[in-house]
Amino acid sequence: MDSSVDISSELNSRAKGDYGEGEAAAINLSPKIKELVPSDEHSYVQEMVNRNRVVVFSKTHCPHCTDSKTLLTGRGVEYKTVELDQINNGSQVQNVLGSITDARTVPRIFINGQCVGGNSDLKSLDQEGKLGELLKKAGL
DSSP, rough: OHHHHHHHHHHHHHTTTTTOTTTSSSOOOOOOOOOOOOOOOHHEEEEEEOOOOEEEEEEETTTHHHHHHHHHHHOOOOEEEEEEEGTTTHHHHHHHHHHHOOOOOOOOOETTTTTEESHHHHHHHHHTTTHHHHHHHOOO
């Protein structure tokens, strides 16, 4: 689900003076609407891991998360990103990740259903030549 808010058509319309009767000229520039996820966070995490060969649980302003996504993108890997700061119960999802993986930090990266760890773990796997093997086993 795309969580961004498109206001371009509203801006264009109002720039032309197309206001409804009695409508103020103000434009709602509210923050992005957070993605809705099921209230059962454990099931949500399991579903994301089961449905996607590679999943990165991340936060949008986390430099380690960005590094991991850049590494995967550079290797041509298609992956699912779950931005925990963009979903309605991201903190609870992060708690579930902590209980499943024994680490609450982000990123939490799963390949072929298995948690490979965080950014430093992913980099180590890549430097040791093991990341390619894992991706190959995942059919990537």
